[in-house]
Amino acid sequence: MSQATELRIDDIAPPAPGYWATAMRKLRRDGAAMTALTTLIVIILLCAAAPLYARDIAHTNPFESNLSGTVLRHGKMVEVLGAAHNPLRLGVEPIGPSWKLGPYMLGADGQGRDVAARMLYGGRNSLLVSFAAAVICLVLAALTGILAGFFGGWTDRAISWLLDALWAFPVFLLAISLSVVLIAHGIDIGPIRLDASSLALPITIIGVIYVPYVARPVRGLVLGLRQSEYVLAAIGIGAPSWRILWFDILPNVISSLVVFAPLIVALDMLTEAALSFLSIGVQPPAASWGTIIHNGESLIYTRPIVAIAPGLAIVITVLALNILGDGLRDALDPRAKLRN
Amino acid sequence: MAGTVLRRLAHMIAVLFGISVLVFLIFFATPGANPAARIAGKDASPQTIARVEKQFGLNRPLPVQYALMMKKLFVTRNLTSFVNLGEKVVPQVFKAAPVTLSLVSGAAVIWIGFAILIGALAAAFRGGWIDRLLMVLSLIGISMPVFWVGTMANLITQGAYHHTWLFSWVPPLGYIPFSRSPLGWFKALVIPWITLAILYIGLYARVLRAALIETMQEDFIRTARAKGLSERQVLLRHALRCSLVSVVTLFGLDFGVLVGGGALLTEVVFGLQGVGYLTYQALETLDLPMIMATVIYASVFVVVSNAAVDIVYAAFDPRMRVRR
Numbered sequence: 001m002s003q004a005t006e007l008r009i010d011d012i013a014p015p016a017p018g019y020w021a022t023a024m025r026k027l028r029r030d031g032a033a034m035t036a037l038t039t040l041i042v043i044i045l046l047c048a049a050a051p052l053y054a055r056d057i058a059h060t061n062p063f064e065s066n067l068s069g070t071v072l073r074h075g076k077m078v079e080v081l082g083a084a085h086n087p088l089r090l091g092v093e094p095i096g097p098s099w100k101l102g103p104y105m106l107g108a109d110g111q112g113r114d115v116a117a118r119m120l121y122g123g124r125n126s127l128l129v130s131f132a133a134a135v136i137c138l139v140l141a142a143l144t145g146i147l148a149g150f151f152g153g154w155t156d157r158a159i160s161w162l163l164d165a166l167w168a169f170p171v172f173l174l175a176i177s178l179s180v181v182l183i184a185h186g187i188d189i190g191p192i193r194l195d196a197s198s199l200a201l202p203i204t205i206i207g208v209i210y211v212p213y214v215a216r217p218v219r220g221l222v223l224g225l226r227q228s229e230y231v232l233a234a235i236g237i238g239a240p241s242w243r244i245l246w247f248d249i250l251p252n253v254i255s256s257l258v259v260f261a262p263l264i265v266a267l268d269m270l271t272e273a274a275l276s277f278l279s280i281g282v283q284p285p286a287a288s289w290g291t292i293i294h295n296g297e298s299l300i301y302t303r304p305i306v307a308i309a310p311g312l313a314i315v316i317t318v319l320a321l322n323i324l325g326d327g328l329r330d331a332l333d334p335r336a337k338l339r340n
Numbered sequence: 341m342a343g344t345v346l347r348r349l350a351h352m353i354a355v356l357f358g359i360s361v362l363v364f365l366i367f368f369a370t371p372g373a374n375p376a377a378r379i380a381g382k383d384a385s386p387q388t389i390a391r392v393e394k395q396f397g398l399n400r401p402l403p404v405q406y407a408l409m410m411k412k413l414f415v416t417r418n419l420t421s422f423v424n425l426g427e428k429v430v431p432q433v434f435k436a437a438p439v440t441l442s443l444v445s446g447a448a449v450i451w452i453g454f455a456i457l458i459g460a461l462a463a464a465f466r467g468g469w470i471d472r473l474l475m476v477l478s479l480i481g482i483s484m485p486v487f488w489v490g491t492m493a494n495l496i497t498q499g500a501y502h503h504t505w506l507f508s509w510v511p512p513l514g515y516i517p518f519s520r521s522p523l524g525w526f527k528a529l530v531i532p533w534i535t536l537a538i539l540y541i542g543l544y545a546r547v548l549r550a551a552l553i554e555t556m557q558e559d560f561i562r563t564a565r566a567k568g569l570s571e572r573q574v575l576l577r578h579a580l581r582c583s584l585v586s587v588v589t590l591f592g593l594d595f596g597v598l599v600g601g602g603a604l605l606t607e608v609v610f611g612l613q614g615v616g617y618l619t620y621q622a623l624e625t626l627d628l629p630m631i632m633a634t635v636i637y638a639s640v641f642v643v644v645s646n647a648a649v650d651i652v653y654a655a656f657d658p659r660m661r662v663r664r
Contacts, residue, residue: 164355165355165358165359165362168355168358168359168639168642168643168646169359169362169639169642170597170600170601170602170635170638170639170642171597172597172601172602172604173600173601173602173619173635173638173639176604176619176623176631176635177363177366177367177631177635178366180623180626180631181366181367266483270485273485273487273488274485274486274487274605277485277487277605278604278605278608278620278623280623290485293485293487293488293491296491297491300491300494300495300499301495301498301499304495304499307488307491307492307495308492308495311484311485311488311491311492314484314485314488315480315483315484315485315488318483318484319479319480319483322479322482322483323479326479
């Protein structure tokens with residue numbers, strides 16, 4: 001009896017790793033991008049642990065002012081808001097940083113609140129706003145870009161006109177205008193109700209203003225795909241539009257969206273910080289890194305750490321996002337360009 | 341060429357019209373925005389609100405309100421502030437414009453100079469440690485919030501180190517007009533210039549490096565090398581000139597946005613009373629006509645500079661012209 005072994009094609013030429021597997025392997029070899037990703041994950045975990053920090057280490061409620069409290073420092077009780085060191089003893093001076101894990105590690109702000117605990121809570125909001133806004137932006141941009149690029153004609157003309165109008169508007173002023181009007185009253189359109197102090201407001205505003213940045217390159221990409229042979233073939237054999245969009249167009253667009261995602265989150269974070277700094281972003285008593293810098297401005301010459309620390313947090317996070325974005329671009333789509 | 345210019349101008353006017361309508365709708369027709377209640381103040385009686393509505397023409401149909409507002413903004417230029425009654429808005433914007441222009445032009449000189457230097461160096465030493473170091477610095481530059489950089493600059497130059505020899509020349513925050521003291525103007529603006537320029541140095545250096553590296557693969561570069569030019573001459577005389585196109589496009593857009601109020605944060609941090617600062621003050625008092633005036637004038641700057649970039653482009657590159 002002969003032992004006939006079946007020879008399969010896989011034994012001769014194992015299947016080539018797919019597009020995503022190749023990209024992931026490239027990304028894993030990119031030291032800078034992996035460092036950035038690790039940094040981001042650490043920052044997210046730290047901010048997620050904010051309530052734990054406030055309860056077990058800082059022993060304070062970071063949303064309540066603590067005007068007459070005292071704290072143990074170098075073996076004696078010190079006032080959290082001491083008298084200022086000017087000749088007239090006017091005003092108060094918040095306690096400085098102890099640089100040790102514990103209450104008031106980074107000192108207090110003008111209302112006697114623990115800066116370190118507020119940083120962590122603020123980071124939650126900063127991260128939440130920028131990630132949620134980026135999701136809104138990418139979804140809207142993919143939708144409009146794909147529809148405009150695929151269907152052409154009037155759909156394209158209408159969407160492109162809308163995008164062009166948004167595009168021509170100075171993006172920062174658009175954000176300011178929308179925020180000013182909406183922060184005062186909230187949104188109340190039929191079923192959609194957003195409270196003025198809700199985080200959903202800055203999320204929506206920041207999410208919408210950057211849509212053209214992504215939608216325009218997506219539209220260009222889809223315009224090209226629309227003429228590619230396999231899409232023409234699919235149309236030729238009578239595949240329905242939804243099938244072509246879902247199986248042929250979307251997978252190609254996704255890689256661009258993945259490349260844009262960290263860059264948009266970074267942009268969103270800077271925008272959120274700027275709006276909050278102008279006090280039209282995240283509303284008190286909630287905090288974000290931008291609002292803490294805003295609070296720290298008035299203490300800048302006495303307790304600079306209040307403004308320095310959240311700024312550093314923003315720089316590190318945004319830098320990590322930008323490095324990750326560069327890494328993803330090199331791995332997935334070296335020619336992808338935002339703002340095109 | 342004339343056709344291109346005309347068509348571009350027509351497009352510009354259409355966009356400006358669209359923006360003005362959009363701004364007007366945001367401020368006067370957003371559900372819940374209710375400008376009359378805002379002018380009348382908190383807890384105003386319905387009678388007061390009705391009186392305010394009548395006084396400011398807010399009870400008329402929206403298109404009429406829009407037309408009135410545009411007339412007051414651009415034709416008669418006598419739109420008055422809702423907060424400081426009697427104060428005219430448009431002259432204030434024009435008074436603030438030189439401050440913003442001084443800030444942005446100075447910063448532009450710095451950022452273009454440094455971006456070209458850094459971009460060219462990085463491309464010349466591509467892959468080496470100089471390239472890597474410069475690109476990391478550029479990336480840090482674009483990752484910093486400008487208002488925070490400004491605050492830090494103030495902390496250093498106005499606070500702790502103000503009395504050392506290094507920063508004792510820095511005048512107190514604020515603007516000094518060029519006509520009063522050119523040296524004072526320069527001293528007052530140096531730190532704001534650098535602060536504003538940092539982001540754009542990083543942005544442009546990265547763009548320029550990428551463009552240079554792409555250009556260096558072109559055929560004409562090979563020709564230049566083949567005829568015996570040194571690598572430095574190839575880079576500076578041939579590749580750089582071609583790569584600057586991408587920077588010029590960006591520059592037109594960014595300059596317009598900044599002059600139109602994009603420099604708001606820098607102006608606020610350094611107490612420079614420019615157009616952005618006006619917007620900021622109006623924000624604090626919710627002075628709608630003031631915000632609207634600054635935003636619309638800002639968009640005019642942006643749209644006009646966009647059109648200028650396109651026309652300059654078409655003048656340089658016949659392929660960009662509209663074909664008949």
